[in-house]
Amino acid sequence: MATTVHEAPKIELDRLPRTGSGNGGWRNLVPSDGDLRRIKDHSPMPASTGIWVGLASITMTFAAFTSALIVRQGGAPDWQHISLPPVLYFNTLLILASSITLELGRRDVARFMGGLRGRVASPVRWLYITLFLGVLFVAGQTFAWLELRSQGFGLSTNVSYSFFYVLTVAHALHLLGGLGGMVRVIAKLNKSVLRRSTLDATSRYWHFMGALWLYLLLLLWMKL
Amino acid sequence: MHDMSAHAVQHGAPTSFLRKHVFSLDHKVIGKQYYALALVAVFVGMFLSWLMRIHLGWGSFAIPGLHLLSKTGAPGDVMTPEYYLQLMTMHGTIMVFFVLTTAPFAAFGNFFLPIQVGAEDMPFPHFNMMSFWVTFVAFLVLVASFLVPDGPTLGGWTQYAPLSAVGSVSGPGQGLGVVLWASSIAIFCIGQLLGSLNFITTTLDMRTRGMSLMRLPLSAWAWFITSVMGLTAFAVLMPACILLILDHVAGTSFFVPSNLVINGQILPHSGGSTLLWQHLFWFFGHPEVYIAIVPGMGIVSHVLITNMRRPMLSHKVLIYSMGSLAVLSYMVYGHHMFVSGMNPYSSLAFSFPTLVITIPSAIIVLIWLGSLYGSKLRINAASLFALGFVSMFISGGISGFFLAQPSIDIMLHATYFVVGHFHLVMGVAAMFGIFAGTYFWFPKMTGRMMSEPLGKLHFWLSFVGAYCIFMPFHYLGIAGNVRRYQAFTDDYLIPLIPVHKFITIAALFTGAAQLIFLYNLIHSRFKGAPAPDNPWEGTSLEWSTATPPPHNNFGDTMPVVYHDPYQYSIEGASTDFVMQTSPEQLKNPHEEK
Numbered sequence: 001m002a003t004t005v006h007e008a009p010k011i012e013l014d015r016l017p018r019t020g021s022g023n024g025g026w027r028n029l030v031p032s033d034g035d036l037r038r039i040k041d042h043s044p045m046p047a048s049t050g051i052w053v054g055l056a057s058i059t060m061t062f063a064a065f066t067s068a069l070i071v072r073q074g075g076a077p078d079w080q081h082i083s084l085p086p087v088l089y090f091n092t093l094l095i096l097a098s099s100i101t102l103e104l105g106r107r108d109v110a111r112f113m114g115g116l117r118g119r120v121a122s123p124v125r126w127l128y129i130t131l132f133l134g135v136l137f138v139a140g141q142t143f144a145w146l147e148l149r150s151q152g153f154g155l156s157t158n159v160s161y162s163f164f165y166v167l168t169v170a171h172a173l174h175l176l177g178g179l180g181g182m183v184r185v186i187a188k189l190n191k192s193v194l195r196r197s198t199l200d201a202t203s204r205y206w207h208f209m210g211a212l213w214l215y216l217l218l219l220l221w222m223k224l
Numbered sequence: 225m226h227d228m229s230a231h232a233v234q235h236g237a238p239t240s241f242l243r244k245h246v247f248s249l250d251h252k253v254i255g256k257q258y259y260a261l262a263l264v265a266v267f268v269g270m271f272l273s274w275l276m277r278i279h280l281g282w283g284s285f286a287i288p289g290l291h292l293l294s295k296t297g298a299p300g301d302v303m304t305p306e307y308y309l310q311l312m313t314m315h316g317t318i319m320v321f322f323v324l325t326t327a328p329f330a331a332f333g334n335f336f337l338p339i340q341v342g343a344e345d346m347p348f349p350h351f352n353m354m355s356f357w358v359t360f361v362a363f364l365v366l367v368a369s370f371l372v373p374d375g376p377t378l379g380g381w382t383q384y385a386p387l388s389a390v391g392s393v394s395g396p397g398q399g400l401g402v403v404l405w406a407s408s409i410a411i412f413c414i415g416q417l418l419g420s421l422n423f424i425t426t427t428l429d430m431r432t433r434g435m436s437l438m439r440l441p442l443s444a445w446a447w448f449i450t451s452v453m454g455l456t457a458f459a460v461l462m463p464a465c466i467l468l469i470l471d472h473v474a475g476t477s478f479f480v481p482s483n484l485v486i487n488g489q490i491l492p493h494s495g496g497s498t499l500l501w502q503h504l505f506w507f508f509g510h511p512e513v514y515i516a517i518v519p520g521m522g523i524v525s526h527v528l529i530t531n532m533r534r535p536m537l538s539h540k541v542l543i544y545s546m547g548s549l550a551v552l553s554y555m556v557y558g559h560h561m562f563v564s565g566m567n568p569y570s571s572l573a574f575s576f577p578t579l580v581i582t583i584p585s586a587i588i589v590l591i592w593l594g595s596l597y598g599s600k601l602r603i604n605a606a607s608l609f610a611l612g613f614v615s616m617f618i619s620g621g622i623s624g625f626f627l628a629q630p631s632i633d634i635m636l637h638a639t640y641f642v643v644g645h646f647h648l649v650m651g652v653a654a655m656f657g658i659f660a661g662t663y664f665w666f667p668k669m670t671g672r673m674m675s676e677p678l679g680k681l682h683f684w685l686s687f688v689g690a691y692c693i694f695m696p697f698h699y700l701g702i703a704g705n706v707r708r709y710q711a712f713t714d715d716y717l718i719p720l721i722p723v724h725k726f727i728t729i730a731a732l733f734t735g736a737a738q739l740i741f742l743y744n745l746i747h748s749r750f751k752g753a754p755a756p757d758n759p760w761e762g763t764s765l766e767w768s769t770a771t772p773p774p775h776n777n778f779g780d781t782m783p784v785v786y787h788d789p790y791q792y793s794i795e796g797a798s799t800d801f802v803m804q805t806s807p808e809q810l811k812n813p814h815e816e817k
Contacts, residue, residue: 045429046347046348046425046426046429046430047347049424049425049428049429050347050348050421050425053420053421053424053425053455054421056455056456057417057420057421057455057456057459058459060455060456060459060460061459061460061462061463063460064459064460064463064464064504064507065463067503067504068463068464068467068478068500068504071497071499071500071503072478072495072496072497072500074497075497076495076497077482077495078477078482078494078495079495155470155474155475155476156474156475156476156477159476159477159478159494159495159496162470162474162476162477162478166466166467166470170463
């Protein structure tokens with residue numbers, strides 16, 4: 001789990017204009033003649049905007065699933081209420097814990113990048129733990145699906161099960177994307193080429209996955 | 225999750241053929257790829273409409289070689305009723321998704337948005353490349369349904385449940401054909417989501433020095449607004465398609481109700497909601513109408529301003545109106561469902577915003593007309609098509625007033641009146657926007673000029689032809705001619721058949737006129753006169769760089785923007801246009817406080 005870092009990672013100079021690039025935040029909006037009267041815009045970095053845009057899109061997707069669930073349940077005499085597999089609550093603890101370990105990891109990386117290298121033995125330690133908890137979460141979800149199937153509750157048993165599988169699988173697929181992002185962050189950190197914006201974007205995505213799971217659990221608990 | 229931290233143009237100029245022309249990261253190449261895809265798609269879609277129109281005019285006419293397209297669907301080269309519906313479905317799907325969404329938004333937006341904001345590329349070039357290739361795969365999956373045993377789906381581009389969700393029992397193509405259709409659209413959604421992500425971040429974060437939001441040209445604003453719509457609309461259609469696929473392949477019952485009997489068979493599904501599909505589909509479907517038309521509004525405004533040599537009456541109001549269209553487009557979708565059996569009070573609730581949405585539409589039109597009034601418009605192929613866009617948008621929009629009211633819509637629903645309405649306002653108008661953009665930007669995209677005489681001929685034939693085709697549709701609709709019928713055998717429909725024959729002849733001629741455009745496009749690409757950097761004397765950033773633009777768009781020096789985008793006919797200026805990059809101090813610039 002330990003990693004060897006031979007040189008300081010490249011630290012992104014946050015919000016500084018980049019020479020020759022069209023990007024660089026609000027400072028680039030200032031005309032060279034210094035006329036600030038009309039300039040009111042502020043542009044953050046693309047990675048920051050991009051992740052929020054991506055999360056908005058994912059939110060819309062799950063909002064669509066949610067509205068489908070509510071409409072479908074509304075006029076359905078065939079709706080069967082189901083008991084959620086208990087392992088889901090354990091999985092919830094895992095994903096919550098992973099958000100905490102990720103923040104610990106970010107703190108270590110920030111210290112490491114900030115020059116406190118001697119005091120941080122391994123900046124990726126908590127990130128590995130986060131990754132492990134994420135994998136464990138997906139394994140736990142898989143266990144829940146297998147458990148339901150072994151009890152004879154498949155995707156088409158009843159529409160309530162259909163929604164259970166669709167929502168949890170969709171979330172797990174998105175979480176796998178987060179795991180991929182985490183692997184990438186660790187690899188970049190190990191190669192000392194991690195950008196702060198990469199870590200920030202990945203962290204936002206990861207925390208969003210945790211929040212999304214809490215929402216889904218509440219929805220499943222209330223509606224199924 | 226992918227690396228979201230990639231900044232523009234970390235990729236250098238490509239050297240290998242694959243990276244340069246196929247899996248390119250350059251937004252300009254990707255824009256051209258989208259355009260090429262749309263070009264192929266539009267001719268496929270038009271060919272299908274020819275087949276349909278011939279069948280509607282002369283039902284027993286054997287179209288030579290039609291059996292090659294489908295043996296079971298066209299025995300003796302005469303199409304079966306089912307095959308007519310299959311062709312209609314594919315025509316609608318191909319045109320809406322792979323032409324009207326792809327060309328004005330993805331093609332032109334990809335090529336010109338980064339240049340107009342003053343960026344070297346989009347912030348996530350790999351996502352951009354994936355966006356095109358995912359869309360390309362979606363097109364292949366859709367077209368592949370022609371090759372499966374019972375052909376493509378016949379459910380229409382709206383794929384209403386339950387017939388779309390029960391499998392082949394409801395007709396040829398309703399099994400695998402629907403699965404391929406839904407898969408194609410779901411894949412398409414992924415491509416558009418990736419594209420929208422890039423468009424939004426490009427607009428917000430990649431603007432060059434001095435380029436405030438209000439200094440963006442109207443075309444850039446239109447692409448930005450469209451990308452926001454795309455981000456939310458396609459994110460809803462994709463889960464809807466997934467649920468539809470599951471009803472097919474996993475035996476779920478999202479959309480299929482209990483005890484449904486089709487062709488004498490009781491289906492095993494239970495409790496599904498047929499209206500659920502319509503809600504999900506039209507929540508996407510109505511914004512999709514604006515996804516198709518808003519880029520055209522921006523392109524046409526941009527083209528008109530350049531040729532009027534003066535800005536629009538109000539730059540800001542035009543932008544706010546396009547934004548209002550985007551917001552309202554989500555509140556009006558229920559007007560597609562007035563006769564679906566939903567609560568009549570819901571109809572009222574959807575009718576009101578539908579009437580309200582005519583206000584920003586009318587404001588936009590009035591700004592165009594008010595700006596055109598008294599202007600000395602330069603007449604060229606681009607400006608003619610821009611005028612044609614305005615004309616089609618007004619003609620098609622007026623019939624929208626009628627359809628917005630449930631009491632009238634109940635009469636006109638599912639008639640040719642609706643078909644005429646949306647073809648004019650969403651189909652032909654959007655196509656004219658694409659043509660205007662093509663004639664206007666072709667020099668910048670290829671380095672060569674298109675033939676103006678051929679362009680003008682193309683315009684007049686298309687303009688007259690489109691009206692000859694689609695105005696009679698309204699008459700047919702008022703006469704009660706139901707859409708999606710492959711033959712007109714009822715007493716009240718038989719007298720209308722001559723009108724259908726006239727429309728068919730007009731469609732064949734108008735379609736043939738598009739070959740002039742195709743010839744002009746291909747010939748000019750290789751043999752056209754070399755284009756100067758700024759052939760139309762425009763002011764926005766795409767005209768301040770070389771033709772065609774270099775790999776990083778602006779060469780060694782990034783542009784600095786000093787002015788609002790449309791500084792034409794400025795008093796005291798050295799020329800009748802002042803480019804955004806010109807440091808010239810203007811005494812009385814066009815500027816909105």
